Amino acid sequence: KAGVTQTPRYLIKTRGQQVTLSCSPISGHRSVSWYQQTPGQGLQFLFEYFSETQRNKGNFPGRFSGRQFSNSRSEMNVSTLELGDSALYLCASSLRGAAEAFFGQGTRLTVV
Amino acid sequence: AQSVTQLDSQVPVFEEAPVELRCNYSSSVSVYLFWYVQYPNQGLQLLLKYLSGSTLVKGINGFEAEFNKSQTSFHLRKPSVHISDTAEYFCAVSANLIQGAQKLVFGQGTRLTINP
Numbered sequence: 001k002a003g004v005t006q007t008p009r010y011l012i013k014t015r016g017q018q019v020t021l022s023c024s025p026i027s028g029h030r031s032v033s034w035y036q037q038t039p040g041q042g043l044q045f046l047f048e049y050f051s052e053t054q055r056n057k058g059n060f061p062g063r064f065s066g067r068q069f070s071n072s073r074s075e076m077n078v079s080t081l082e083l084g085d086s087a088l089y090l091c092a093s094s095l096r097g098a099a100e101a102f103f104g105q106g107t108r109l110t111v112v
Numbered sequence: 113a114q115s116v117t118q119l120d121s122q123v124p125v126f127e128e129a130p131v132e133l134r135c136n137y138s139s140s141v142s143v144y145l146f147w148y149v150q151y152p153n154q155g156l157q158l159l160l161k162y163l164s165g166s167t168l169v170k171g172i173n174g175f176e177a178e179f180n181k182s183q184t185s186f187h188l189r190k191p192s193v194h195i196s197d198t199a200e201y202f203c204a205v206s207a208n209l210i211q212g213a214q215k216l217v218f219g220q221g222t223r224l225t226i227n228p
Contacts, residue, residue, distance in 0.1 A: 105154055106154075
């Protein structure tokens with residue numbers, strides 16, 4: 001059974017640009033969550049999608065957005081990139097009603 | 113709202129020695145508790161979880177944790193560590209919500225270093 005797949009693994013962008021990260025959940029998982037990991041702030045929840053609907057949102061500015069497609073794949077978008085957006089972005093998927101989340105390997109975004 | 117405090121940012125231990133990584137949480141609702149491990153340049157791997165039932169939870173790689181509701185703690189233990197256990201360990205909590213909504217709140221992490 002394939003795990004959670006995040007693409008790309010590494011990304012370098014310039015300040016002011018926008019970026020889209022992709023997450024393919026484990027087959028059958030319909031819940032997808034996104035987290036940002038930085039040395040200073042640690043792991044912080046961005047948002048969670050279930051059946052194409054955002055169910056939970058963390059405390060991030062509106063430049064951070066996401067969506068989920070009918071096949072449960074999810075994308076997150078960051079517009080007008082800032083240096084502080086440099087981080088490891090992790091995606092996690094889970095079954096409906098399950099407490100356990102499975103994480104992908106992450107996308108490391110560097111903003112220069 | 114939930115919060116998690118990992119009491120040690122770094123823990124150095126000699127190989128084959130026992131280790132305990134401490135985690136305290138706060139929440140006004142019942143919660144699920146987790147320990148994850150992260151190796152360099154990797155995502156998070158679930159070590160163990162407490163959902164309900166027995167307060168002593170056994171996980172992968174010989175780790176176990178004990179849920180203590182009165183002390184709001186969920187400490188992680190291993191009786192004998194190996195060099196390969198060198199990694200960062202995260203304690204996390206999620207509210208026991210309907211529909212299993214996923215919103216994990218993580219501690220700041222404990223870097224476990226095993227010395228030969």
